[in-house]
Each structure stands twice: as C-alpha cells, then as structure tokens.
Amino acid sequence: MSDALNKLTILIVEDENDTRKLMHEILKDEFHAVITAQNGDEGLKKFKKYNPDIVISDIAMPIVDGLDMTAQIKQISPNTPVVAISAHSEKEKLLRAIDVSVDKYILKPVDMDELLGVLEIIAKTKIEATNITELAKGYSFNKTKRVLIKDGKEIALTKKELAFITLLIKRLGTVVLHDDIKNVVWIGESVSEAAIRTFVKRIRDKVGPDFIKNAPGLGYKIDVDL
Template identity: 40%
Template sequence: MELWLEKLKSLRLLYAEDEEGIRKPMANTLSYYLKEVLEARNGEEGLDMYYEQRPDIILTDLRMPKKDGLYMVKEIRKNDKTTPILMITAHTDKEYLLSAIELKIEKYLIKPIALDELLGGLKLCVNEIELGRSIFLECKNCQFDLKNKRIIHTDGSEVELTHKESDFLELLLRKKGMVVSYEEIEMNVWKEEYMSIAALRTLVKSLRKKTSE
C-alpha cells in the first residue's frame, strides 16, 4: 500500500450531499479508505458537524437545499484556512464557482466522479495535511520555514522570501510529484493579477538563487 493511503486510513472526512442515493454509496466507498466518514444532508447540517467533529478533510457537493456547499465552505474559511476541502460540481456550475476562487479548494470534482479522480483529490488532501504538520520542509541545501516564510541554509543564514516567492514554493511543495499548471500558478501566486511568462521566469530565477546561496 502506498504511504499516502496508509496516512489516509487515520483521517476523518465530512461528506455533505443531499441526495441519499448518491451519498450512501459514496460514503461506503470512502469508508474503505478513511478512518471515519461523517455524512451531512446539506450545508447547514454539514457546518454543524464540522464545528462538533472537526474532521480532517471535507468533501461537499456545491448545490444543496437549505444551505449549499458554497455557503458552508465560506463559513468554514472565515476561521479555518487549512482544512483541505474537495468540492463536487457540475459542468454548468462554472460561473457559480467564480465566488469560490479565494476559498482555497484543493480540487473541484466534476460529476459523475470517477474513483481515480476522487482518490487523486484525497491524495492532495493528505499532502496538504502533512505539509501543514511540518514547520520546516527540507530542500536540497536548505530548509523552507513555512510559518515565517523564509529559507534557512545549512550554515544558519536566513533569506526572507517575498509573498509571491513563498506562495510559489508552498504551491510546488503541496503538489510535489504532480504537474502544476500555468493556471494554478496564476491563481495561487498572482491571484487577481495577470501573470506573464517573463514575470514567472524572473520569480523562478530569484527563488533558485535564494535556495542555492
């Protein structure tokens, strides 16, 4: 068994979905991979369960009665910026998702969800949790101090990173072993700004210099 799957076995997941015919089979599948699966029928119930149970991972459908998944995630993100969240959407929800860009969603899963896509999303969540548990991440000749956003070299010298440098390095570490798209970099590092190829190359050059000094 892969290491990330072993780690997943120790985690608890909150799954919010209003359609019982979808929720029950999915929850049964998820229970094979996780320590516990908590089921919620809507965003309101899911939010109550989140506060009571504090799950490690959240999987939620976007459109639900009473309070939808977007409302639930927005409420959670007011005070919790770290719990990994996977959001289930339909192709027609693209415009509706524009307001979710800043909510730090690990992955959007498009219906109908294939098992390999679901597992890929859960792997991202495990990586995110492991990253958050680490204060220092090892680079080749240095350490990345996540909390203080700085590089610490083996000789004890420290180099401060800019916001874009630290966001870019953290993104690469979160996606370690995976392909990071141009769009992901623009969204997570440049956010609402336009990112040019020249600006990205300059950022990479600066970061390489700081990590190799």
C-alpha cells in the same frame, strides 16, 4: 487502505442519498472515520462537532449551499481542505469556488478512483506537508502523531486533553466556544463549565500557564504568538 488517509476523518456533505451512500461506502475503507451530512447547514454543524481533516461537498444543496458552507468553514479553519463537487461547470460557480478558497473542484458524475487520487494528493501536500505546527516559545504540535512538544520534549496528555489541544490548534488564534469544546471532547457526555475550567487548569499545570488563553464567558484559544 492508504497510509496518507487512514488516520484522517473526512466529512461528506451531499443531498443526493444514493451519491452520499456510495461515497460513504467506498471512503469508509480508506479513512479512519467518515461523517456525512445532507445539506450545508447540517454540514457546518457536523464540521464544528467532529473537526474533520478534509471536507467533500456538493455545491447545489437546500438550506445552505456548499459554497456558503465552505466560506464559513474556511473562516473557522482556513487550512482545512475542501473538495467541491458539482454537476455544473458554469464560470460563475467556478469563480465563486475560487473566492471561498475551495481546494479542488470535481464535476459529476464523480469518478471514485479520481476522487481517491485527489484526496491522497491533498492529504500528502496539504496535511502531511504541514505535519508540524510551530507555535512559539519552544512549543510545536505534530498533527500526525497528535503530540504536543515543548523544548523538544513530548508532553504527556490524556485522550480528552489531547482532543482539546488538537481542537484549539486546528483553530489557532480563534476562540473555540464552550459548546464546540463539549461536542469534541465530551461526545455524548454532560459536562458543566465548572468542570471544563478544572479540566483546563489541569492541562495548564502540564503545558504552562500562558499556553491556553481564556475568553471569559466564551471559550478558549491558543494564540499564534505566545
């Protein structure tokens, strides 16, 4: 298992069952978690739910194609790397892949050794290189260790509190909706919005009152500049 990959979660979006199962079987031994989806619509929903570190997507898929899904993912999380795979190399598709900020384009049939090499490079250059997110006013976040730091000191957070902070930092400057927060922080659990408000208040007591911004009736965000 690669040290660059074993702490990461990857989302595979592929409508061909055999290809999807093969990729899952190989990548499950390399990644911390592997999530799969059968089309772009399901892929976008699972991206919002699981907040993966890397996305692999076929281009030609029913309901929502891979490039339309990528465009929406990049709006939510511009820094999340997306690898597009396709049986076609037409100039139009390549140009569109560039337009939606695909990070790498691989032709089918996929050579799994080549894919693993690409994923390791992406993990090292695009994820490890941005390991520390500098926020503002003395705050920073270590993505690998998943630690929030203020004025050089780590802030002790529970598992749920850390999941919440990690989600907001991955979508820095963007309002994260209540439903997305519930799906990531309270997977499979029922939680009221009143309970979420109490939860956020407890975090603010630890990190400072101005770190987490409230968007009334919608959700929460962390601004780029505090």
